[in-house]
Amino acid sequence: MIPEATIRRLSVYLRCLRRAKARGEDMALSSLLAHRCGVSASLVRKDLSYFGGFGIKGKGYRVDELIRSIEGILGIDRPIRVVQIGVGNLGSAILRYLQQVPYFKILAAFDIDERKWGKRVGEVEIRSCGELGEFLRENPAELGVISIPPDGVQDVIDTLWRGGVKGVMSFALAEIDVPEGMVLQFVDIASELEFLYYKAKKQKK
Amino acid sequence: MIPEATIRRLSVYLRCLRRAKARGEDMALSSLLAHRCGVSASLVRKDLSYFGGFGIKGKGYRVDELIRSIEGILGIDRPIRVVQIGVGNLGSAILRYLQQVPYFKILAAFDIDERKWGKRVGEVEIRSCGELGEFLRENPAELGVISIPPDGVQDVIDTLWRGGVKGVMSFALAEIDVPEGMVLQFVDIASELEFLYYKAKKQKK
DNA sequence: CTGTGAATGTGAGAACTTTAACAGGAAGGG
DNA sequence: CCCTTCCTGTTAAAGTTCTCACATTCACAG
Incomplete structure (x- = not known):
């Protein structure tokens, strides 16, 4: 069972990731994402982990890939x-x-x-x-x-x-x-x- | 410690009570209020009980009084x-x-x-x-x-x-x-x- | 190929929120 | 004046969400 609060936060993460991408960042860390979105790093990881492991241990999350994954989860990969x-x-x-x-x-x-x-x-x-x-x-x-x-x-x-x-x-x-x-x-x-x-x-x- | 969710709901109750008042109702039951606001009756009672007992056992809540109480809690009794x-x-x-x-x-x-x-x-x-x-x-x-x-x-x-x-x-x-x-x-x-x-x-x- | 550093994924438990059940008391009828 | 009815206030339990700590594993350097 996925918390509703998690879904709400995915929207926020997504916007943050898009800005990161626009800025040319290609890896995202849970700690940085957390700071930018005003939540804790472990919560970011937990939220993402509900949908499987997108990350690379020791490195972070690939921005591009994570954006597409979240879009898929939210169902906004189509109009x-x-x-x-x-x-x-x-x-x-x-x-x-x-x-x-x-x-x-x-x-x-x-x-x-x-x-x-x-x-x-x-x-x-x-x-x-x-x-x-x-x-x-x-x-x-x-x-x-x-x-x-x-x-x-x-x-x-x-x-x-x-x-x-x-x-x-x-x-x-x-x-x-x-x-x-x-x-x-x-x-x-x-x-x-x-x-x-x-x-x-x-x-x- | 009062849940934030309770505060959010107080706003909703308040609007509902104002409509009830406009309709001429002078007593409000937790069950009715709950139904109109889409929550459970015991939650309404619990929410209100954080701030002391406004209700009359066996009868319900006085609409006028409850409106004023909630306004006071939210701090909107002054501009x-x-x-x-x-x-x-x-x-x-x-x-x-x-x-x-x-x-x-x-x-x-x-x-x-x-x-x-x-x-x-x-x-x-x-x-x-x-x-x-x-x-x-x-x-x-x-x-x-x-x-x-x-x-x-x-x-x-x-x-x-x-x-x-x-x-x-x-x-x-x-x-x-x-x-x-x-x-x-x-x-x-x-x-x-x-x-x-x-x-x-x-x-x- | 092995060791090191770094950040993820996770499991246990703490904190918070809601539900359910019932004790308690006010109002009204007889 | 007592009894019944009804709905509140409250307590304990269930359910949910978040945090903490750490084992895991990946990438890279030597």
Whole structure:
């Protein structure tokens, strides 16, 4: 059984390794990687060891090889198809950001406001929310990103589910009946800041 | 010693309780709260019990009272002063969002692009990044939110630290020397999506 | 070909988090 | 005034995650 925390850290390691590669480094040590990612060296080794020994004893890890291995583990060695629902301030910022990540393929964005229909954010076309179900039948997607007000979230989740989307991230906290088998994750910046504030207060003492 | 996970959940409970209050509910049961927040009832009780017994045996928790208690624990019963650095797409979206949260007081925003100086996002004025250090001397802040490209993050962190900011959230992953005593938290949407994708894949089987 | 140095992989155990079960006490009915 | 009901607060156990220490093994030098 692989800890979820390990998976989260793999993402972080991966980004760090890409920067290392760009810098021309070809071997990575668990100690250096650990320092750069803010974790302990033994944890890095343990995390990687869950998936078999990638390293060379006495030398470290080959950067290239490790990058490919982690990409494989995370499943981002092929494009992940994403649909976005809600193209407000936050939604369009996310849309722009995700288009810069090579292994995300943003199929389309959907908004309720008809003045936006047909327009584009970067390369991505904005469509009517009403089309979402039909769109998914012809263009299957793995993930959905929701940035709309809380009240509409349940409906969108249901439509996504019927369309075969298994993982959804929502930027609005809402009480949702999550279909069995779907994974729903909330990202709420206010909550994150509250948590941060609590930790900062504690640290001070 | 209080688990960090407990603190995170308190934020979630709080939002749920606010909705319950808006709906006119005046008692909250651990079982209901748990169901709505997607955790177990005994965990809710355990989380709350770390801070003393708020509940009434046989009846539940008084919604009003519990809201105030949690606000007190999180320290959001008084305004938290925040500065924002970086007013691009994502930055301005966050800026708008945070202004809607009553207990965050956004003191100012800072950007490197001089065309933005003097303009406003909502009520918040955009200033030059060069003014940040001086601004903080006159306007102490608890938290900083950074939404600029990775390369500039270290400098901003250092300036914030000298200005007395103890907690920082960055939307760009970067390798940072974090000053002793500062709390730095990264929020990276691509990483979150990768993690979500992994969980969704696993779920399917 | 052998010895040395260096960093990985791993197993035991410590630390932390969650669950489960139940003792205890408040409220309300009779 | 007592009894029943119900849900909290708590304790012990189970489960999970992380750390530490060290045996292992690879690369390279002599």
